[in-house]
Amino acid sequence: MSKIALLPPFFTSLRRYIDLSKEEEVELAPYLKQRTYLKGQYICQADDICRYQTFIVSGLARTFYLDTGGVEHVISFGMENWWVGDLCSFASQTPADFNVHCLEKTEVVQISYENLEHLYQLNPKMERFFRLIIQNAYIQSQKRIVRNHSLTARERFVHFSDTYPQLIQRVPQYMIASYLGITKEFLSSIRNQIAKELRN
Amino acid sequence: MSKIALLPPFFTSLRRYIDLSKEEEVELAPYLKQRTYLKGQYICQADDICRYQTFIVSGLARTFYLDTGGVEHVISFGMENWWVGDLCSFASQTPADFNVHCLEKTEVVQISYENLEHLYQLNPKMERFFRLIIQNAYIQSQKRIVRNHSLTARERFVHFSDTYPQLIQRVPQYMIASYLGITKEFLSSIRNQIAKELRN
């Protein structure tokens, strides 16, 4: 049992960007796969080919890679209503650099490479939808580069806390440090410093 | 006089991603604008609304922004066959954060916001084309975040030199330093160090 219907929230998310009739939903549905990952499982692993674009209905995942020294670098978190996956690997169907790792039980809707290419042909609205989704992701990515250039570690942490207050609760601190590009020790000292200032 | 036809290289670039018949080219042409910017001119200025997606046929531009302290941060360079513009401003038709500044005389093909939305309706291939262009830009942007996290300043400079050897010649060093997220003085000392090592 336990597999509830994940398609309604998925279609709700589509409808934020494109108009979709009930008939079109029915047409798309056969190309979509519902799945539940347990805490600790991987949606995508480095060196495998990323076979799916994955929409998170509930739960939480992080995308990270291992550098040549074996150190983990978190490059993003994905939660409700976000898409995750190694887009480079998916688009070219070549081995992934990134791992997508569930930090909680995570329910998803997935589209395989073949099905997505098929859907693009079937309904041009899908092309528009992903153009818009990826466009937003790209804009956010540029803004992150800007922040990395012009903010201090402390300012980046404050921005992160303000932007994703839920994540501060749900994600271990050392992963947030990695996402911000600093060590866990330094993040700890930043938090300590902020806490001290609040006391005064 | 001087305005040569910029559309052929533009269509050649489109054809790398989508099939386009001669008739379709003719159909698109009225929505495209050719323009030449002189060295030093701005394709887009912060606080203005970015009205065009701009394809560079020849020349060179940089995208930069001014932080709250008035310091310039170069976020990208654009040369032949690249698209430039403040995508965030363009997509939402709100004031831009970025400036796009020509470092050389730059010949471009531009599409206005209204015309692009029209073209998306007119021919769904355009939606596909921009989905692919933006997808590549996003993948590159993610890779840049990865490099910023895991490489030293020196390694980032070496990667830049290897990837864009032409730009090393064409772009003032202080702009490259800014792009790499370091000071011009530090880049100077990195180059000095590399030159010394080569002599041994």
Added chain:
DNA sequence: GCTAAAAGTTAAGATAGTTTAACTTCCTTT
């Protein structure tokens, strides 16, 4: 060609962030 402005260099002193390592707290599992 001359001159001023822009770009690049050098070096000393300052600092944000890292490293190491020892310690504490908090979860899990049994």
Added chain:
DNA sequence: AAAGGAAGTTAAACTATCTTAACTTTTAGC
């Protein structure tokens, strides 16, 4: 309830990078 491991903290020593400032070289306008 005890034990072991994962996560988080603290602090000292260290390093990559920045800041400042004086200097040199290159570029561009007259």
